[in-house]
Amino acid sequence: MHWSNNVAKLTCGTAFIAVASLGLAPLAKAQLAQGTQSKAPIEITSDQLTVDQDKQIATFTGNVDGVQGDATLKADVMRVYYVQQSANGQGTQDKTNNGAATSGSASGNQNIRRIEADGNVIISQPDQNATGDHGVYEVPEAKVTLIGNVVITNKGNVVRGGRAVMDMNTNISTVYPAETGKTPTRTQRVRAVFQNDSANGASSNKQGSQ
Numbered sequence: 001m002h003w004s005n006n007v008a009k010l011t012c013g014t015a016f017i018a019v020a021s022l023g024l025a026p027l028a029k030a031q032l033a034q035g036t037q038s039k040a041p042i043e044i045t046s047d048q049l050t051v052d053q054d055k056q057i058a059t060f061t062g063n064v065d066g067v068q069g070d071a072t073l074k075a076d077v078m079r080v081y082y083v084q085q086s087a088n089g090q091g092t093q094d095k096t097n098n099g100a101a102t103s104g105s106a107s108g109n110q111n112i113r114r115i116e117a118d119g120n121v122i123i124s125q126p127d128q129n130a131t132g133d134h135g136v137y138e139v140p141e142a143k144v145t146l147i148g149n150v151v152i153t154n155k156g157n158v159v160r161g162g163r164a165v166m167d168m169n170t171n172i173s174t175v176y177p178a179e180t181g182k183t184p185t186r187t188q189r190v191r192a193v194f195q196n197d198s199a200n201g202a203s204s205n206k207q208g209s210q
Contacts, residue, residue, distance in 0.1 A: 043067050044078065056082050064117070070126050075135065076119030083111045112139050121146065128154045130164065142168035150175065156195040162188070 047062030058080040066073040117135040123144070133148030144166045152159045152175065162178030178188045 044080075046078070053084075056084055058082070072122075072124045073117060073135070074120070074122040074124075075117035077117070079116045079118075080112060081114040081116070083113055114138055128152065130166070132164070144168065157193065159190065159192045161190040 044060055044064065044066045046060035046064040048060070050059045050061070051057075052059070060078040060080070062076070064075045064078040066078065115137040117137075119133070121132050121135040123130040123135070123146070130146055130150070130152045132146030132150045134146070136145045136147075137143070138145075146164045146166075148162065150161045150164045152164060152173070159175050161175035163176045164173060165176075166173045175190050177190050
């Protein structure tokens, strides 16, 4: 099934609403963070949406923007992999990876297992931004992996690397160098620049006393 943004606007306004009209609204409930925000739905909008019900993949293309609470995920393309729940509450087989069936409520909805984002991937939160070429969110494990030209910024501090793994359960992020198959060179190693607030404050006080 395939929709363009124009068709979606005629019916519901966004590609996300077109998903809801198919009974796939639970696709928009992936948990991207802990606590209260993790229970909030994620709304995905895009220029185009294609749903492959046989492979159980929803592909959002063009200016893709996912929002959940105060967190946003942007990319050129976003693929949502889900497991269809049958009406009796038994999960059907994961056709994209030959996975085992999963159990769930008897509502005939979907369980999201994985979200992939490609092209100009940006993850934004109030105190942190992370960018990369490719992003993967493993929903059951609550882990986000960014790959390729990774840059993480937080209150002026900047960390660069080839790959970053962010654990939503522990709030621990690990950054790795680019994988080249060889010992990383100086330019390929993880690099971090941390702002020294105390030094900046001392400099400001010195200038103010002059």
